[in-house]
Amino acid sequence: MISFFDERQLRHAPLRELHNGAWTPYAECADRARNIRDAIGTPAPARDFGMAPIEAVHDADYLAFLKGAHAAWRAALREDDAIAYTWPVVRRRKLSLERIDARLGQYSFDASTPIAEGTWDGAYWSAQTALTALDAVLAGARTAFALCRPPGHHAGADYLGGYCYLNNAAIAAQHAHAAGAGPVAILDVDYHHGNGTQDIFEARGDIFFASIHADPVTDYPFYWGHADETGSGDGAGTTLNIPMPRGTRIDAYLAALDTALARINDWGARLLVLSFGADTFSGDPISHFAIETEDFATIGARIAALGLPTAIIMEGGYAVGDLGGNVARFLSGFPD
Ligand code: Q9C
Ligand code: ZN
Numbered sequence: 001m002i003s004f005f006d007e008r009q010l011r012h013a014p015l016r017e018l019h020n021g022a023w024t025p026y027a028e029c030a031d032r033a034r035n036i037r038d039a040i041g042t043p044a045p046a047r048d049f050g051m052a053p054i055e056a057v058h059d060a061d062y063l064a065f066l067k068g069a070h071a072a073w074r075a076a077l078r079e080d081d082a083i084a085y086t087w088p089v090v091r092r093r094k095l096s097l098e099r100i101d102a103r104l105g106q107y108s109f110d111a112s113t114p115i116a117e118g119t120w121d122g123a124y125w126s127a128q129t130a131l132t133a134l135d136a137v138l139a140g141a142r143t144a145f146a147l148c149r150p151p152g153h154h155a156g157a158d159y160l161g162g163y164c165y166l167n168n169a170a171i172a173a174q175h176a177h178a179a180g181a182g183p184v185a186i187l188d189v190d191y192h193h194g195n196g197t198q199d200i201f202e203a204r205g206d207i208f209f210a211s212i213h214a215d216p217v218t219d220y221p222f223y224w225g226h227a228d229e230t231g232s233g234d235g236a237g238t239t240l241n242i243p244m245p246r247g248t249r250i251d252a253y254l255a256a257l258d259t260a261l262a263r264i265n266d267w268g269a270r271l272l273v274l275s276f277g278a279d280t281f282s283g284d285p286i287s288h289f290a291i292e293t294e295d296f297a298t299i300g301a302r303i304a305a306l307g308l309p310t311a312i313i314m315e316g317g318y319a320v321g322d323l324g325g326n327v328a329r330f331l332s333g334f335p336d
Contacts, residue, residue, distance in 0.1 A: 001145055002136055002141055004129045004146050006126075007045070009125045010034075010122065013026075014115075017111075017113075026114075027285070027318045043147055047132045051063075053174065056174050056178065058155075058158065058167070065107050066123070069100065073115070080114075108159055113162060123165040130148050131172060142335055146172070152167040153167060156196040163316070169315075182206065182271060185209075185308075186201070189257070189277065191284065192220055193211055195221045203235045205231075208264060209240070210263060211260075212242045212257060212260055214289065226243065244289070246288035247289070250290075253280070253299070261303065271308060272306065273311050277316035278319075278323055293325060297333045300332065
């Protein structure tokens with residue numbers, strides 16, 4: 001399968017994250033990408049599609065913030081990575097605040113997503129990698145894999161979180177839609193709910209979003225991904241959330257997958273953007289499903305049987321030593 005990865009994505013390298021009240025090494029580390037890269041052969045570098053497809057999804061003020069945040073942090077004489085300590089929550093409205101601490105809270109929803117010196121570059125090239133894979137599909141490839149990192153599905157139009165800064169899958173889906181390749185559906189099979197992707201498309205009826213994920217009653221991101229979130233306004237009925245309990249194994253997972261695939265098919269999708277997280281793996285250090293390495297090929301093949309042109313966008317997966325093998329197994333389920 002044709003695959004893409006850009007070495008500039010490795011410039012994003014936060015030192016640590018706030019995890020359960022303690023500083024821990026950053027789980028979304030650059031070695032994740034190296035491990036996958038080495039397992040899938042020689043991915044091609046990204047082409048540069050510029051800012052327009054990113055600006056089609058993200059707000060201009062958010063992008064300006066993200067680009068300048070680390071420099072502003074340093075200008076305030078802070079060390080290491082930029083991270084928020086206060087959030088507006090119910091007072092979230094468009095204010096033009098200057099202080100870096102005010103801006104960090106305005107544009108984020110958690111404290112596990114620091115902005116390091118290379119974050120903008122890494123996120124930019126991760127988005128370009130997604131666009132390059134999508135473009136290969138538009139040009140006729142049945143399937144293409146974007147080794148995106150940092151991941152994207154927790155990032156909304158104007159916020160970062162969950163190790164995500166630019167929503168690679170949303171950028172690719174919107175690009176496909178704008179190119180007339182639709183109707184476009186997004187299927188998210190990361191362990192965590194893709195709250196950012198849902199937020200971006202939930203009021204739109206022209207892009208379908210389906211997600212299978214750990215029940216937000218027990219798992220991050222808690223406030224999104226409940227089964228009663230089905231879309232709003234023009235998008236009523238075009239969001240599908242299937243929360244699954246901790247401990248979910250392959251049989252129950254495949255039953256949920258069949259439900260999601262049937263809905264995508266019935267809706268009339270012509271192109272699929274697949275947010276793929278390997279953090280459903282039994283050995284994942286921050287997740288709690290029981291999907292085994294050999295199961296990933298079964299899941300991939302089941303999605304491939306939908307028969308749609310598919311851009312596969314890498315999301316999470318934190319068992320670094322097993323990651324490349326799990327991803328390769330998943331990709332093996334798809335035809336070239
Ligand atoms: N104590 C992705 O898989 N941190 N993001 C949770 C739990 C956030 C995962 C901390 C996990 C985000 C793309
Ligand atoms: Zn995840």
